[in-house]
Amino acid sequence: MKWENNRRSDNVEDRRGASGGGGLGGRSIGLGTVVVALVAGWVFGINPLTILGLLSGADIGPAATQQAPAGAPPANDRQAQFVSTVLADTEDVWTRLFKEQGSTYAVPRLVLFRGATPTACGQGQSAMGPFYCPLDQRVYIDLAFYDTLRQQLGAPGDFAQAYVIAHEVGHHVQNLLGVLPRVEQLKRGAAPADANRLSVRVELQADCLAGVWAQKARSNFQLEPADIEEALNAASRIGDDTLQKQGQGHVVPESFTHGTSAQRVRWFSTGYERGTLAACDTFDSPI
Ligand SMILES: [Zn+2]
Numbered sequence: 001m002k003w004e005n006n007r008r009s010d011n012v013e014d015r016r017g018a019s020g021g022g023g024l025g026g027r028s029i030g031l032g033t034v035v036v037a038l039v040a041g042w043v044f045g046i047n048p049l050t051i052l053g054l055l056s057g058a059d060i061g062p063a064a065t066q067q068a069p070a071g072a073p074p075a076n077d078r079q080a081q082f083v084s085t086v087l088a089d090t091e092d093v094w095t096r097l098f099k100e101q102g103s104t105y106a107v108p109r110l111v112l113f114r115g116a117t118p119t120a121c122g123q124g125q126s127a128m129g130p131f132y133c134p135l136d137q138r139v140y141i142d143l144a145f146y147d148t149l150r151q152q153l154g155a156p157g158d159f160a161q162a163y164v165i166a167h168e169v170g171h172h173v174q175n176l177l178g179v180l181p182r183v184e185q186l187k188r189g190a191a192p193a194d195a196n197r198l199s200v201r202v203e204l205q206a207d208c209l210a211g212v213w214a215q216k217a218r219s220n221f222q223l224e225p226a227d228i229e230e231a232l233n234a235a236s237r238i239g240d241d242t243l244q245k246q247g248q249g250h251v252v253p254e255s256f257t258h259g260t261s262a263q264r265v266r267w268f269s270t271g272y273e274r275g276t277l278a279a280c281d282t283f284d285s286p287i
Contacts, residue, residue, distance in 0.1 A: 001158050002222040008081060009088035013138075014073040015113045073112060079143050080112055086162045087139075090169040093216040097277065098176075108132075108172040110139045110165070130164055132171035134180050139168040155237045157230030159223065163210055163268070164234070170209030174202065193254045200240075201282045203258040204267040207235060208280035211271025228272065235264040263287055 073080030091107045098105035111117065117124045120135035126142035133140065141164070149164070150156040174180050183202055187195045214231060217223065236242065239261025244251045258264065267287070270279055 001162070001224070001227045003082060003085045003158070006085040006220060007088045007092075008084040009091060009107075009110070010072070011091070011107055011109045012073055012080065012084045012087060013071040013109055013111045014080065015071065015111055015117050016073075018113075018117075079146070082158065082161065083110065083112070083141070083143070083165060086165045087169070089217050089220055090166060090213055092220075093213050094169070094173060097212075097216075101277070106137070106176060108137045108139055108169065110141065112143060113140060114142055114144070130168055132168045132175075134171070134175045137172060137175065139165070139172065141165070141168070149234065149237075153234075153237045155230070155234035157227070157233075159214075159221075159227035159230040160234035162217075162221075163214070163231035166210035166213045167206045169213070170206035171202075173209050174205060179205070196255060196257050199257040200259045200263075201287060204263055204287055205280050205282040207259075207264050208267040208271035208282060209277075211268040211273075212275055212277065212280065213271075214268075215272050215275040231268060232265050235268045236261040239264050259287070 073084065075081070087110050091105075095105045095107075111119075113124065113126075115126055117140065119133045119138065119140060121133035124131065124133070124140045126144060130139065130141040130145055132138070145164070146161050149160060171180065179202065183198050187198055190198070210231070214223070214228065221227070238258070240256040240258050241251045241253075241260045244255075259267070267280070267282065273279075
């Protein structure tokens, strides 16, 4: 995988200076402030941290001021720059694919954070792993997850890391297509096992969309079969059955929310081989 000379995205927000060790800024900010900031951010559609800065005056520390106004990661931060080139490529690919369907792709933002950060979906925590918040259309990632991916989960490689971003961007695509709101509605009032089954289809679709992106990204990143192997291995390592076996020694299928290793590998492969949105209908096909 070659990425160093590829375009970087302007849509990366670096909040790593603003939130150290699970706290929220150089000076402690009461939970009340955070809640007020989140509500206002939701209503006005602005980055909650900007408001957080306004409410606390200039006192949330020099680190927090560094993120304003653009908050782009430093140019010498290799890992952040890597994430930024992957995000840029997803922007190009999904803009093109949406255009082909006669619609417009609204690009998401990607937030780098450490420990914890406020989001429109509530407080984001590193322990949750990378996630997407549909309410603020942002992908959140603590880059320490990549160490976990490599060391604890056994999925090394830069394309494994790219797959993680592409999967989260896949959730953004689902949001724009109206899949996420529809599923949220279906989940309301559903029995827990049924809600989990819906989650699995959402997650497998995000894997498939990551595969679609990977096919389109092949030439731009000079991908080789070994790169695709890294993504497939990652998909396999984070299957619910594999994680449950590793964590608790046994498997509880009705608690699955992301799909088995085999399913995740299969849907990434399907997207990668077929390269179309239509290939990713995980709701009307056997999974
Ligand atoms: Zn997901």
